[in-house]
Amino acid sequence: MSSSLAATPARNAPPAPTHPDELGAALARLTQRFAATAADHDREASFPHANFAELQRHGLVASVVPVALGGGGANLATARRIVGAVARGEPATALVLTMTFLIHRSITRADSRWPAHLREAVLRSAVADGALANSLRVEPQLGSPARGGLPGTVARRTADGWRLSGHKLYTTGIPALRWLAVWGRTDEPQPRVGVFLVPREAPGIRVIESWDHLGLRASGSHEVVFTDVLLPADHAVDLRAPTEWAAGPDDDQYAWMIVLLGALYDGVARAARGWLLDFLEQRAPGSLGAPLATLPRVREKVGEIEALLWANDALLEQLVRAADAGHPPRVADSSLAKYSLTHNAIRVVDIALELSGNHGLARRNPLERHHRDVLCSRIHTPQNDSILQQAGQRAFEGGLA
Numbered sequence: 001m002s003s004s005l006a007a008t009p010a011r012n013a014p015p016a017p018t019h020p021d022e023l024g025a026a027l028a029r030l031t032q033r034f035a036a037t038a039a040d041h042d043r044e045a046s047f048p049h050a051n052f053a054e055l056q057r058h059g060l061v062a063s064v065v066p067v068a069l070g071g072g073g074a075n076l077a078t079a080r081r082i083v084g085a086v087a088r089g090e091p092a093t094a095l096v097l098t099m100t101f102l103i104h105r106s107i108t109r110a111d112s113r114w115p116a117h118l119r120e121a122v123l124r125s126a127v128a129d130g131a132l133a134n135s136l137r138v139e140p141q142l143g144s145p146a147r148g149g150l151p152g153t154v155a156r157r158t159a160d161g162w163r164l165s166g167h168k169l170y171t172t173g174i175p176a177l178r179w180l181a182v183w184g185r186t187d188e189p190q191p192r193v194g195v196f197l198v199p200r201e202a203p204g205i206r207v208i209e210s211w212d213h214l215g216l217r218a219s220g221s222h223e224v225v226f227t228d229v230l231l232p233a234d235h236a237v238d239l240r241a242p243t244e245w246a247a248g249p250d251d252d253q254y255a256w257m258i259v260l261l262g263a264l265y266d267g268v269a270r271a272a273r274g275w276l277l278d279f280l281e282q283r284a285p286g287s288l289g290a291p292l293a294t295l296p297r298v299r300e301k302v303g304e305i306e307a308l309l310w311a312n313d314a315l316l317e318q319l320v321r322a323a324d325a326g327h328p329p330r331v332a333d334s335s336l337a338k339y340s341l342t343h344n345a346i347r348v349v350d351i352a353l354e355l356s357g358n359h360g361l362a363r364r365n366p367l368e369r370h371h372r373d374v375l376c377s378r379i380h381t382p383q384n385d386s387i388l389q390q391a392g393q394r395a396f397e398g399g400l401a
Contacts, residue, residue: 035090171224195237263316270309293383
C-alpha cells in the first residue's frame, strides 16, 4: 500500500495567489461565496463539499505544503489570513481546513517521525486532489487525550502489519477526509502510544452519522469505528512510550493550533460585526426617526466591539510574528492567548445580540448562527478550566507578572 501511494504522481492544482493583494481579492470572493450557502448547510447539517472544491481550484488546500512538493509553502501569517477569511464565510469549512493545515505543518517539521514516503504521499495528494486530513483522538471512554489516559483504540501486530480497532468521536470533516491520523496504542506487553496513518478507503471503517450539535453543524464531525483495519507496518508513523507523550505538545505546533483556531472564531465574530453594522445603519424605528446607529449608547457598544477585535488582531499578530520568527511562545502562554481570543470573540457576538434584540435571534438573520458557532470555541483543547487552573498555579509559583 505505502509504495503505491508514494509513487502516485502529483497533478498540481492551480497555484495559490502569492501576491498579498491577489490573495486578498481571492479570499474576499470566497468569503462572499461561502456565506451565500452557509445558512443552508447549517440548517441541513450538510457537509460543504463544494467549498472544498472551490478552495482546491484556488490552490488553497495545499497552502502549507512545501513549495518543493508543489504547495504554497505558507507561513503562519498566511495560513491565519486564509482561515480567517474562510471562517467569515462558513466556519465549518475553516475548521476542516485548519485541521488539514495542522497535519501538514506537523509532518513537514524537521523533527517529524513520519516515514518520508508517507509524508510525501499525504502532501502530494493535497496538491493534486485537495486531499484533506485530520487527527482522530477523542474516544467515548477516554474523552480528550489532552487530559491524560491511554487510548482504547488498539493496534494488534500481525504478520501483515497492524490490525487497528477502536471507536473515535468528533471526527471533523470525515465526509471528505482522505487521511486519518488515528491516536492509538499497541497490544505489546509494554504498550506504545501514538499515531497510525489510515487511508479513508481502507476496509473496516464505519462512520456513524451522529453529529447534531448546536454550532458548526456543517463540519461533519461524526463518529468513526475501526474494525480490524489492516495497515502496513510502516503506517505506525509515530509510536512512543507513554512517558514521552506526557511531556506535552511542542511550542511551535501548539502556537499554530492556537492561532488558526483563534483566527477561525475571530472570523465568526467579524462576520457578526459586519451584519450588525448593516442592521444598525438600516434599522430606523418610528419612535426614533433615525437609524439606531445614531444613538450614543449604540455607538459606545459598537466601540466595545472594535476594542475587542483590535485586541484579538494584536494578540494574533504577536503570536504569528513570534512563531514565524522561530520563537513561538511557551505552550502555557499560547493557552492564555486562546482564552482571551475566544472570550473576546464570544463577547463580540453577545454585544451584537444585545443591540439587535429579536432581530438578532431570528433564524432569517445570520447572527443567531454566528452566536451558536462562536460558542464552540470553548470546546477546543485547551478548555478554559485547564487554562485558568494552570495560570493560577503559575501565579502562586511566581511564574506570571
